[in-house]
Amino acid sequence: MLISLLVVSGALLTVILLRAIITLIHKPSLRGFPGPWYTRVTHYVLKFHTLAGRRMHYVHSLHQRYGSVVRLSPNQLAFCDPDAFVAIHKIGGGFTKTQWYEDFSGGAGGAGIGIGLFAMTDVKKHASRRKLFARAFSAASLRSNCEDVVKEKVEKAVSRIMIEARDTGEADIMKWWMLMASDIIGQLSFGESFELLDSGEKSHHIHVLEAAALGATLQYEMPGILGLLRRIPVPKLNLLVTAPNLVHRYGQAAVLNLLRHSDNRANLFATMLAQSEVVAEKFELTDDDIRKEASNFILAGADTTAITLTYLVWVILKRPGLRVRIEEEVSSPGLEVSDEALERLPLLNAVIEETLRLYGAVPGNLPRKVPEGGVSLGGYAVPEGIEVETQAYSLHRDPNVFPDPLMFDETRWMGKDILKPKSYCPFGAGTRTCAGVHLARMEIRLAAATLFRHCKGLRLSARMNDQMMEPANFFLATPVGKRCDVRF
Template sequence: MMAFTLPSHQVLSWIPVVLIALYAVKIFRRACFGPLRRVPGPWATLFSSLPLRFQAIKARKVFWVHELHQKYGPVVRISPTEIDVADTEAFSDIHKIGSPFLKSPWYVTFRGEVNCFTSSDPKIHGRKRKTLARPFSKTSLRGHWEAMVVDLAKQTVTKIKEEATQGTADLLKWWTFFATDVTGEVAFGEAFGLVESGQKPKFILDLEGVNRARALRAEVAPLYNVVKTCTFGYFDPLGKADQNIERMSFEIMRNARFRDLHKANIISGVLNETDPEDRFSEREAVLEAIMLVVAGSGTTAITLTYLCWAVMFNPAYQKRLEEEVASIGQDLGDAQLEALPFLDAVVRETLRLYGAAPGGLPRTSPNGGCHLAGYYIPEGLTINTQAFSLHRDPLSYHDPFEFRPERYLDGKMDSHAVFAPFGSGSRTCLGIHLAYMELRLAAATFFRECAGVKLADVTTPESMEIVQYFLIAPKAQRCLVTLR
């Protein structure tokens, strides 16, 4: 009896077919028997994460997820292994201090290294946060850096006023320069000179480019890693770019320390800790400083831009704010401004509607699984709680899509409403007090020195429409104003 054999080239040709068939069976089994099959959501999300990735690449991820909540309810499936939750009680459970819901691996995928922001290990995060938190207290910020923020706010508004008097000024550009210089002073001990020069140096341009690429890589991480592996590490443009940024950061740090060894900044603080357990290595300090610049520049600039736009879009609000900031003394101080009720309400309402990072805060479901808003979620899955939806909950906020600062003044706010533009719990943004200080001082300086400023004709609701990758931004990538 003759044995039946296939030629080797035919055997090889069948291998891709078999692999594809096995993968199809795996996807089908996951859809029919997977852990999230009972959670509501589009049928396609049972099979693949492509719908989610597609929306992220289109800069519509938060809008798409919000639309799913409106259709399916407070818990929605957005991929075979990922849900989003828009429930106030569940949000508190997930983000409370001591929560077993740890940061998902997405953060390291996005940033590329472990630091205070990305670490999912509570011990590593706790050690880093303990050391970094001291200089970011409200008292420390006002003692060491308030005068610097005041001075940079004045310089920035002077530049805006000059341009707006002659024609138009781009608030997004100038607030980006302002916030980046502030973070440079706080992190490294020197501003990057953006406000003074009116342009971005190579270090900042490179950092912005890498961050845009990182946001894309986070959405296509499996493909990126496959290509990197198949090329034995030769294809890793972000790795090489990170090395260049790290090298330039070391140069900035050493130059700043050489010029003024006694000037307060985050790097010198963490390097000079007396307790060896709290002291950072030089590389740890530089990575945290880079993260501060990344996290604290674009976010504050975007929020400031939308604050000014939203106020100017409503003449009554603009008049009220201009009168309030004009009523205090010539020298603006953060403590004074914090006590101004309408300014505070404007800042809070801007953060509610236009917080720069309204995305999911991804967490991993704990060992043994959990129950959230009536659904059982097995362990090891990704749970998102996007502020975009929680801040627009009609049960918590009346007219949730309307910019209404007075909601914080009439005493009718729901005490259970989620307000989390800076995250929540033990992972609340370290720079929250610095951000509030910048928002108050910059906004007050702008509306006092540029009273009567108007939106340029090209600055419309359409041009200011939100697009969202990791941070939000105006669709037009600018916000032009004029004093003519």
């Protein structure tokens, strides 16, 4: 046994060394860039931290040690400086999404969910698909077509939280937000809700969503391992392999549903198809595209919103004084509970921004490829083809932009004429900024306001502690405890 272990370790080491030598000989050199010595020859340390769910913490620690430009591997650089951030993400800047997106989404013949808007690397294809999305996902269209659906699900979620807390003494709000956000995106993409709020259970569907992000990370980082996991008869491990396929299958339901209810205004795809009829240029949206985009919505739209709402409630409940002020604001006499009215509440919106700053659900790397001819970034000449990335986790903790950055201070977003800093990016930036930002903000505002109107005096459960809310980073940043219990 020991001998076999030694042989396997020796073989692995040899492969890593050989790859490092080949890399040194063939890749464009990032010599002279600050960073640990090993990043000149290997990406395995980065991979290790990625697989351990600590990527954003690792990259942040490198920024703290080496400054705003840091080498992560022989062909990867990270930037944490507002000007470099703008240059990388600005419209027309020439930086394109890297192959990572396609691989992560399981493209290239993989068994994953397929390449939709999120993963497209071709600039022209992306631009025409994005035009199709624009109207359906605009704040105005969402308010007139989809707000009633969001309100109905929000009210159901809050009433289920109240019932669970009353009957059992505590309610896990993370579970309820997850069920709510999934039901909303289900109803808006499929025209029929998954009815997860009615079941009240973390059903198979939710476990599939949780496994999909982790499975995609594994598939990208260690392609061989999924074949191995498939053979081990442990259902949780098998789910990591099959989850992307299952999400892909949910997408089929969106196609069938659209055929049945193509005139439903509260259906995002119906609005998109109507849009493709009216614009002069005819955009393609085949059944296969709808299937892929719907699968992507399920992944992009549920966890992200549920995680943000969970952190939002947690930070408010940690400060009883803040909770009371929020309760008062959302219960102001005459306040209409509509997205438009809630958008004008100063405290609620300031707390939302501060939550997104410190606990944004997508805090990590947004990799981009340096365009032909190379660029000058952060005072360095960066060769073409190199992967450059920015991470919100570090940009949002830059003391030059956010004084006393680790302090949760909602007042930094309050007051007249507050301008959002150019490196504030919880929803990304430029052409690839989040397509669902208005939907996410609508859900967050309506859910938070409804919860604190109806559940006055809410508290964190005695069993909750800060360690349970530490973020684990598998592309998204999710509380490691995977729950947040509250009580009256």
